Amino acid sequence: MDIILQGFQVILDPGVLIYILAGTVLGVVFGALPGVSSAMATMLALPFTYTMGALPAIAFLVTVYCAAVTGGSITAILFRIPGTPSSACTCLDGYPMLERGEAGKALGIALITSAMGGIFSALVMMLLTRQLAAVALRFGPTELFAVAFMGLSVMTALDAGNALRTVISGLLGLGLACIGIDPIQGFNRLTFGSIQLMNGIEMIPIMVGLFAVVEVMKQLIKKRDLGEGKITSTNTQIKGLGLWKMKFTILRSAVIGTAVGILPGAGATIASFLSYAAEIKLSKHPETFGKGEPRGVAASETANNAATGGSMVPLLSMGIPGGNAAAVMMAAMTIKGVQMGPLLIRTQPQFLSTVFATQVLTGVLMVIISIGVAKVFTKILDIPYSYLGTTILMLSIVGAFATNNNITNVLIMAIAALVGVAFNKYKFSSSALVLGLVLGEICESNLRRGVLISKGFAGFFRSPITTVLLLVSAFMLLWPVVGPYVKKRMKKETKAA
Amino acid sequence: MIFELLFNAALLLVAVICFVNITLVAPEPIQGNMNAAQWPQLIFGLLAVCLVINMVRIYRNTPKEERNLKPLKAISLQHLLGSRLTWAFVTLFGAIPALNILGFFPTGIVFCCVFTFLFGERKPLRIILPAIIITLVLYVLFINLNIMLPRGTGVLRSFHLFTEGIFRFR
Numbered sequence: 001m002d003i004i005l006q007g008f009q010v011i012l013d014p015g016v017l018i019y020i021l022a023g024t025v026l027g028v029v030f031g032a033l034p035g036v037s038s039a040m041a042t043m044l045a046l047p048f049t050y051t052m053g054a055l056p057a058i059a060f061l062v063t064v065y066c067a068a069v070t071g072g073s074i075t076a077i078l079f080r081i082p083g084t085p086s087s088a089c090t091c092l093d094g095y096p097m098l099e100r101g102e103a104g105k106a107l108g109i110a111l112i113t114s115a116m117g118g119i120f121s122a123l124v125m126m127l128l129t130r131q132l133a134a135v136a137l138r139f140g141p142t143e144l145f146a147v148a149f150m151g152l153s154v155m156t157a158l159d160a161g162n163a164l165r166t167v168i169s170g171l172l173g174l175g176l177a178c179i180g181i182d183p184i185q186g187f188n189r190l191t192f193g194s195i196q197l198m199n200g201i202e203m204i205p206i207m208v209g210l211f212a213v214v215e216v217m218k219q220l221i222k223k224r225d226l227g228e229g230k231i232t233s234t235n236t237q238i239k240g241l242g243l244w245k246m247k248f249t250i251l252r253s254a255v256i257g258t259a260v261g262i263l264p265g266a267g268a269t270i271a272s273f274l275s276y277a278a279e280i281k282l283s284k285h286p287e288t289f290g291k292g293e294p295r296g297v298a299a300s301e302t303a304n305n306a307a308t309g310g311s312m313v314p315l316l317s318m319g320i321p322g323g324n325a326a327a328v329m330m331a332a333m334t335i336k337g338v339q340m341g342p343l344l345i346r347t348q349p350q351f352l353s354t355v356f357a358t359q360v361l362t363g364v365l366m367v368i369i370s371i372g373v374a375k376v377f378t379k380i381l382d383i384p385y386s387y388l389g390t391t392i393l394m395l396s397i398v399g400a401f402a403t404n405n406n407i408t409n410v411l412i413m414a415i416a417a418l419v420g421v422a423f424n425k426y427k428f429s430s431s432a433l434v435l436g437l438v439l440g441e442i443c444e445s446n447l448r449r450g451v452l453i454s455k456g457f458a459g460f461f462r463s464p465i466t467t468v469l470l471l472v473s474a475f476m477l478l479w480p481v482v483g484p485y486v487k488k489r490m491k492k493e494t495k496a497a
Numbered sequence: 498m499i500f501e502l503l504f505n506a507a508l509l510l511v512a513v514i515c516f517v518n519i520t521l522v523a524p525e526p527i528q529g530n531m532n533a534a535q536w537p538q539l540i541f542g543l544l545a546v547c548l549v550i551n552m553v554r555i556y557r558n559t560p561k562e563e564r565n566l567k568p569l570k571a572i573s574l575q576h577l578l579g580s581r582l583t584w585a586f587v588t589l590f591g592a593i594p595a596l597n598i599l600g601f602f603p604t605g606i607v608f609c610c611v612f613t614f615l616f617g618e619r620k621p622l623r624i625i626l627p628a629i630i631i632t633l634v635l636y637v638l639f640i641n642l643n644i645m646l647p648r649g650t651g652v653l654r655s656f657h658l659f660t661e662g663i664f665r666f667r
């Protein structure tokens with residue numbers, strides 16, 4: 001309890017409070033820009049911390065990181081551009097809500113559930129860091145493979161009516177993830193002599209191409225002008241969100257997000273896909289997902305923000321950066337003299353408490369600031385689509401290029417857009433492709449490490465966690481095929497009885 | 498049907514090429530572990546099988562009277578050139594080498610002009626002025642975030658370096 005109070009004491013200092021406020025605004029704006037991922041936002045914020053003390057610097061960076069994940073949802077909903085990879089799922093239902101004239105509702109749900117996810121995970125972390133760190137330590141390559149495989153197994157849930165096409169899309173994503181230097185042997189795969197492809201395929205250009213550019217092309221064919229249509233700033237009022245009806249969705253997604261975030265190497269993107277798919281599986285009306293279902297937005301946004309809190313556990317308690325943003329933060333903390341690892345709780349507990357207290361405060365501030373920022377962004381919808389669409393395309397090009405200052409990424413984005421148009425026409429699933437791309441590297445590297453450590457695939461089943469996760473995955477994969485037969489048989493039996 | 502089959506066939510071709518490529522250049526297998534080629538082989542193998550099943554399903558689910566090549570014959574160059582989507586993609590793909598050679602500024606302005614035109618705007622001032630504003634705003638925003646945009650080559654590179662000096666505020 002003392003540690004928690006100490007954390008709040010640090011962040012309620014007026015100087016630190018100003019840094020947190022500035023960090024929230026910066027993070028939300030950075031996150032909203034395509035191509036500026038949460039990791040890049042943290043990196044861009046790094047120079048500001050050089051003159052700060054250790055504790056304010058950490059509070060500032062944590063704020064930027066958390067707020068950037070939230071900021072990604074704004075452009076995902078308004079322009080179908082996922083600002084960060086973790087907001088890809090938000091596009092699926094957020095944008096159809098906007099098309100229905102519910103931009104304000106979608107944004108309100110995204111921002112408030114983001115805050116809820118962040119606060120939930122921060123509170124869990126505060127109370128259970130040691131215990132959760134111990135659990136996370138039990139997750140080796142086989143367990144991580146099982147988690148990633150579970151992520152893949154939910155793929156069929158993304159579009160149950162087109163299971164085969166969804167699987168094909170997912171496999172394409174997994175195939176794309178194989179391009180580049182392989183993670184274990186350092187072998188060059190499928191680069192066809194291109195130096196640019198050696199680093200692999202970046203997620204942002206693919207997402208921007210598949211979602212944002214395809215949407216602009218669709219509007220181009222439709223000749224529809226959103227600015228003069230029904231979506232104007234007048235119906236973007238943030239009210240009547242119906243959050244109480246979504247309480248279980250929010251709770252489930254917060255738990256999934258926190259749990260996935262704790263696992264080193266996993267992250268906000270996987271968390272959002274997993275909780276989105278979980279909602280589809282548990283929903284009585286799965287057919288509404290992807291067509292503007294508020295629960296879809298809530299699930300994705302709660303989980304990706306909860307994962308940011310979770311990712312602090314391996315970073316602080318074990319010194320393992322779970323992702324790129326965590327690695328940047330680790331570098332910044334090392335500069336400031338923080339010794340991350342198991343001894344941190346004993347030797348420098350103030351850092352741990354500051355991080356979690358900052359997350360709680362950022363969650364609260366984010367609601368206020370993000371709604372303000374979102375309202376400014378929604379005004380953009382009043383611009384005629386001939387300009388808005390062009391701006392989205394320009395932003396997409398810049399976003400793809402900015403991923404690593406490489407023109408090849410713009411080409412990848414253009415190809416992804418072309419494929420995306422065909423995907424739309426022939427009912428393939430762009431989100432399954434993205435899921436495959438996100439999970440491909442994690443799945444492969446952990447499978448191969450697991451096989452090496454366990455001396456064969458059979459060794460995977462020695463771990464109870466792996467066994468349970470793989471069984472659940474198998475059930476989730478097979479249920480869409482077996483389920484209808486089982487239901488038919490049960491109906492027949494009932495009739496006969 | 499025919500276009501859908503062709504799209505699936507194109508994906509199948511990609512899957513087969515990738516499978517063959519990774520098999521031909523596969524590294525030596527490591528004892529007790531998977532090598533770098535096995536995972537991609539599994540993925541592309543499965544992908545090829547799924548695509549074949551999908552193609553068979555498409556063919557079977559199409560009514561017999563629609564199983565023909567008529568839609569292919571109906572395509573004409575005139576039809577393609579008249580499509581706004583074709584021009585949009587030509588502009589998008591054309592912008593890539595242009596960004597490398599001309600840099601962000603000229604390419605961005607021309608790109609915006611073309612797309613504004615494709616969206617139906619016809620008045621020259623309403624095309625050119627917003628194009629300059631959009632390009633300039635994005636340029637200033639990103640160079641101030643230390644994200645360097647394409648500078649082009651030759652004189653245009655010097656021009657971009659000059660503008661970066663002007664518009665960078667810190």
